Amino acid sequence: MKLFLLFFLFLLLQNPNFAISLSPDGLSLLALKSAVDQTSDVSAFSTWNENDTDPCHWSGISCMNVAGYSDPRVVAIAISGQNLRGYIPSELGALIFLRRLNLHGNRFYGSIPLQLFNATSLHSIFLYGNNLSGPLPPSVCHLPRLQNLDLSQNSLSGSLSSDLANCRQLQRLVLSGNKFSGEIPDGIWPNLDNLVQLDLSSNEFNGSIPADLGDLKSLSGTLNLSFNHFSGEIPRSLGRLPVTVSFDLRHNNLSGQIPQAGTFENQGPTAFLNNPSLCGFPLQTPCSGNPPKSSPVDQQNRETVPDTNSKKGLKPGFIILIAVADAAGVAVIGLLIVYIYWKRKDSGSCSCTGKGKFGGGEGKKFCSGACWNSFPSNDSEVESDKGGSSSGGGGGGEGELVAIDKGFTFELDELLRASAYVLGKSGLGIVYKVVLNNGVPVAVRRLGEGDGQRYKEFAAEIQAIGRVKHPNIVRLRAYYWAADEKLLISDFISNGSLASAIRGKFFDLLLFCSQILNSLSLSLWTSGVRE
Incomplete structure (x- = not known):
């Protein structure tokens, strides 16, 4: 605030009528203009004139009437993608009715000033795509209405403070592409019952994934923890998240078996890639002592074959009965194949030999x-x-x-x-x-x-x-x-499929006949062994 007063006195000495013509909000905004290096393209400030009565006509500025004030007050600053180089002045904290601050896509450097959070009406801060450094100030959660905080693609560092639990209105927290490190403390996430987006990817976080992330009942879209150094097992509590949530846990050091309950059942293999010690479905890496999960189609194709050594002692009569039963089963299956063939009316065939490179002269086939x-x-x-x-x-x-x-x-x-x-x-x-x-x-x-x-x-x-x-x-x-x-x-x-549900009775009958034949065959084998 001392710098702000000095700046105000300097302008007052330069122009005695200045203090009368420009509103307090305009003074705070001119501090932002002064904080931008003159080597940058300052055309974004071409309409910012200190001789105006109020700044509401300046480019990138939005105002509205507030009860109890004769002049409109500044409620939004939107100067994004201008490649401006400078620092964020602390004087912006004097804009007590500022709701939205959008400076993304520039080259602002330095730390986020603590005084910025004196603007207690802020509900959206978009500073992504700059060169900001330093820690995430814990006082960010002194903003009682904060809903959107996007600081991604900067050079912020340090650890996350447990004070984030005080951001109870927060809906979107995006901190990806920074240099945050350390473990994520427990106790933050149960309080953020309005959070719909969480992106902590491409940082240097380590330790285990907090189990209370599973308490984010409002989360939607993607829970993105990829490209960090998280270790240990994936908490089963994440299965309590809404079914619409997708996981992105790639490129970590996670280990153990992937849980198989709740939201985990809706995840594909891409959610868990590049975790060398991770195993279990949907990955194709089986866990020790646990066979890989197979689909119902694979299970249906498996046949129960008795030990060949048990054939000893079978009488010729049993062998003939077994052959007849097998022949009947083959006949039923053949009729089923012919039925499906004529129903589908598929015609033609191809020789599956072409495996030339795509774009070459040879055809390609499955x-x-x-x-x-x-x-x-x-x-x-x-x-x-x-x-x-x-x-x-x-x-x-x-x-x-x-x-x-x-x-x-x-x-x-x-x-x-x-x-x-x-x-x-x-x-x-x-x-x-x-x-x-x-x-x-x-x-x-x-x-x-x-x-x-x-x-x-x-x-x-x-x-x-x-x-x-x-x-x-x-x-x-x-x-x-x-x-x-x-x-x-x-x-x-x-x-399964809709077709199998519609024609279920027909296929159930065939399956029933097939099971009877298989049971008969198995009974004959068993009887032969007993005798």
């Missing part, structure tokens, strides 16, 4: 269980978001594999060489189950030849679908586009 027709290979490139043009519907074209989930990455050749199994067919195309090299299953819907839809239209629709997050909606991970081929890659959910 193999093992089902295969695809050749992709186009030698035509012009497709239109992309970065430029270029394409008819979008005529002719073939080299395709583009676009990942919507940036953490879920795989090469196109890997996708094309993977094992694929037909799951179903509809008017929207064929759906395959594809197992990637890392053992992760995905569902691939082949839309087939397009109807002339342009790439940008297709990409915009798919990106919109990819932004939908709901526990009952399968997540879209990536898509492939070419003029005559369109693929959608999503999570594989092994919980």
Whole structure:
């Protein structure tokens, strides 16, 4: 405040009428203009004139009438993306009706002044994308209305204070891309029952993940703790978070088995990547003594085969009965295959030998269980978001594999060489189950030849679908586009299908017959062994 008084006296000596013409809020704002280096482009302050009666017409300033005051008061400062270099003056704390401070995307340096938090009406502070340093002042939670605090992409350091528990109105806390370190203290998160976004990624936090993070009942979107040094096991309490929450725990030192309850059941493998000592589903790293979790399809394909050594002592009569039972089972299965074949009216086949590089002269196909027709290979490139043009519907074209989930990455050749199994067919195309090299299953819907839809239209629709997050909606991970081929890659959910539910009675009957035959076969084997 001493600097502010000196600055005010200096202006008063320069212009005796200054104190009469400019409001107190205007004086505080001029301190911000003076704090910016003149080497910067100061065009953002071109309308800031100290001879104005009030600053409400200055660029980036918003005012409103306040009861009990004759003049409008400053309620918002929005000077972002101007590449301004300077420091944040403490005089801004004198703006007692300031609600929103937005200085992101500049080059402000130095620490965040403690006096800033004297502006007790502040509810949003956006200072991300600057060069600020020093600690996060504990007095930030002296702001009783603070709802949004985004200090990401700076050089702030130090540890988090337990005083954050006093920010009871806080809804968004984004501290990513700084140099914060140390352990996160317990007792903060149960008090923040309005918090909907928490991003502590790309810092230097260590220690264990606080168990009381599971008390953030209002959290939505992503709980982002990635790119830190967290260690120990993942708290099971995180499973109490709302089902719409996605975890991002990548690139830490976490260990032990991933919990399998609550919200954890909705997470994909990308949430836990690059934790070398982490194991369990959905990762393909089994924990010691625990076999990897398998899908119902895998379990259905398993057969119970008796020990070959038990064949000793079987009488010829039993062997004949076993053969008849097996033949009957094969006949039932054959009839089922013929029925499905004619119902689907699939025709044609392909030789799964083409594995040439994408863009080369050879076609590419999915193999093992089902295969695809050749992709186009030698035509012009497709239109992309970065430029270029394409008819979008005529002719073939080299395709583009676009990942919507940036953490879920795989090469196109890997996708094309993977094992694929037909799951179903509809008017929207064929759906395959594809197992990637890392053992992760995905569902691939082949839309087939397009109807002339342009790439940008297709990409915009798919990106919109990819932004939908709901526990009952399968997540879209990536898509492939070419003029005559369109693929959608999503999570594989092994919980049956609508078709099996509709035709459940028919398949239940076949399954019942099959189980009877298997039971008969097993009984005959057992009887033979006993005798």
